[in-house]
Amino acid sequence: MIVLTRLNRSRFAVNPDLIERVQATPDTTIIMVDGATFVVTETMDDVIAQIVRFRAGVLATAARLVERTDDETSEPLPDETSDPVPEAER
Known part of the structure; x- marks a missing residue:
């Protein structure tokens, strides 16, 4: 949303x-x-x-979210050949 001012000085937000x-x-x-x-x-x-700043902020936020998601999924996966339950716990 961007905030604008009417001629009577009241402020409002618009998409x-x-x-x-x-x-x-x-x-x-x-x-x-x-x-x-x-x-x-x-x-x-x-x-x-204001519109340009709003859209740039949307894109920047989306990029940060994608980076954060990529960081979370880039953790090494457990070796599929190893037993997920340690021998001592069986």
Whole structure:
């Protein structure tokens, strides 16, 4: 989610994946895929920068999760030819 500011200074969060377009006419207007529109105080460049940071954060988080999963699965597997139950425990 990105946080934007309406002209009355109230803040709200929006899912950037649901933004259809951003236009400056001269106020910055966010048009959502469902047709909802929001006029915000941020410039169009600021909104785009927030969207880029949001998506970069999503990708960075996904990469860290993949690395963590790879680290967990890269542990050596037990030798399949060895008996999993030690002789003393039988």
